[in-house]
Amino acid sequence: MAHFYLLLGLTALVLLALAISLWRALSPRNRRPYVIAGPLLTSTQREFAHALEQCLDDRYRLYARVPVAEVLAVARRTPKRWRERAELRIGERVLDFLVCDAATSKPCCALALSPVGWLRRREPPRDQLDAMCAAAGLPLLRFLEREHYAPGDLAPRLRAVLGVTSRGAPRARAEVRE
Secondary structure, eight states: OHHHHHHHHHHHHHHHHHHHHHHHHHOGGGSOOOOOOSOSSOHHHHHHHHHHHHHOOTTEEEEEEEEHHHHOOOOTTSOHHHHHHHHHHHTTOEEEEEEEETTTOOEEEEEEEEOOOTTOOSSOOOOHHHHHHHHHTOOEEEEEOOSOOOHHHHHHHHHHHHTBOTTSOBOOOOOOOO
16 A cells, blocks of 8 residues: 555656646746847848849859958957957947858958938948958948939949959959048
């Protein structure tokens, strides 16, 4: 009889442990709180990407929303204090678009969309990203956000930076200043 109660007690403990583990697994606070945030690009960025893709040939690839830290790095010989400051400046910055060589994945050109402010600027604003890209030798083209983009408006500036003629043949790289 004592064995019966011992087995009954062990069975009750196993069932209790199973019930607790099921309760923990199904508890709302233990569910993974992740959902898809929405589209990666805004409608303006999608329009811009579509126009850019029409300007680029198969020698280039277009990447969207690339973290600056994945493209730019701080030089190794930089003193520690300056390195930390430079890494903080890179921080969470994101390049809106990055044009890379299709064969080597080497960044060729960065593109940034700047919102039109309340002043209705004609020129995109400049910030530290311009200085960072210039120091690294990565051309950065800035465009003001619009509802629609024509590939014909983007192509001349893109060709000048990428060093491509209208037929797609490479030419000598030209310095582009804006």
